[in-house]
Amino acid sequence: MIKIKTKEQIELIRKSALLVSKTLGMLAKEIKPGVTTLYLDKLAEEYIRDHGGEPGFLGMYGFPNTLCVSPNDQVVHGIPNNKPLNEGDILSVDCGVLMNGFYGDHAYTFPVGEIEPEVKKLLDVTKESLYIGIDQFRAGKRVSDIGHAIQKYTEAHGYGVVRELVGHGLGKKMHEDPQVPNYGRPGRGKKFKDGMVLAIEPMINMGTHRINQLSDGWTILTADRKPSAHFEHDVALIDGKPELLSTFYYIYDALGIKSNEEDKFRKEKLILEDY
Ligand code: MG
Ligand code: MG
Numbered sequence: 001m002i003k004i005k006t007k008e009q010i011e012l013i014r015k016s017a018l019l020v021s022k023t024l025g026m027l028a029k030e031i032k033p034g035v036t037t038l039y040l041d042k043l044a045e046e047y048i049r050d051h052g053g054e055p056g057f058l059g060m061y062g063f064p065n066t067l068c069v070s071p072n073d074q075v076v077h078g079i080p081n082n083k084p085l086n087e088g089d090i091l092s093v094d095c096g097v098l099m100n101g102f103y104g105d106h107a108y109t110f111p112v113g114e115i116e117p118e119v120k121k122l123l124d125v126t127k128e129s130l131y132i133g134i135d136q137f138r139a140g141k142r143v144s145d146i147g148h149a150i151q152k153y154t155e156a157h158g159y160g161v162v163r164e165l166v167g168h169g170l171g172k173k174m175h176e177d178p179q180v181p182n183y184g185r186p187g188r189g190k191k192f193k194d195g196m197v198l199a200i201e202p203m204i205n206m207g208t209h210r211i212n213q214l215s216d217g218w219t220i221l222t223a224d225r226k227p228s229a230h231f232e233h234d235v236a237l238i239d240g241k242p243e244l245l246s247t248f249y250y251i252y253d254a255l256g257i258k259s260n261e262e263d264k265f266r267k268e269k270l271i272l273e274d275y
Contacts, residue, residue, distance in 0.1 A: 056096025
């Protein structure tokens with residue numbers, strides 16, 4: 001059953017989402033060649049606790065850490081370790097926060113130093129597909145309209161859309177109904193209405209959509225070992241339209257990137273707080 005949220009509940013989800021956003025912004029400056037993902041994980045856990053939240057992933061379904069860190073051919077659910085990052089890697093960082101009883105959950109794929117142009121294109125197209133999906137989250141549209149739009153856009157670039165992992169409702173639980181696949185035929189599933197909150201999260205592979213899982217029971221990687229990208233935003237449906245609760249602007253602020261990509265999905269201009 002899809003839980004409809006009150007305005008007050010949406011504001012609490014926004015707070016949790018923004019703490020994830022700030023955490024990712026803090027990490028953006030730290031992600032560089034030579035740094036280990038375990039170090040990033042420690043920084044993130046400290047930062048979240050210092051700002052009044054709890055790591056949302058730690059212990060969930062038995063996951064051992066604060067961050068899911070998935071370099072290169074890893075799609076999602078990578079476990080932090082002591083291996084240093086290399087120039088030219090990409091690193092998908094997925095982070096959750098629990099605060100005031102509500103979850104935030106979002107993700108960004110970072111370049112590590114200079115990356116190959118074809119890998120940069122995978123990141124750009126995957127992020128563009130996230131916004132194309134978000135644009136479908138409107139009153140009267142249906143759940144599968146999101147995945148249909150994401151699939152159409154990314155497959156036109158020759159990429160593979162991961163089937164087995166999906167976006168989801170978000171609230172008092174990290175994973176609520178409905179499941180939001182990133183592929184499929186349009187016009188299927190529940191109709192969207194005000195008060196729904198979704199985590200929309202395309203996972204897009206440069207090659208085949210097929211995946212494998214490592215024997216650690218967590219790490220998902222591409223079957224052809226080509227790179228994979230993952231971008232995730234938390235979005236509420238307000239007055240029939242999608243309203244972004246999370247933001248990549250802390251990341252862009254940290255990296256000196258100019259962007260207004262989110263502005264059309266926010267009623268009021270976002271003012272970045274100190275973080
Ligand atoms: Mg996530
Ligand atoms: Mg998620």
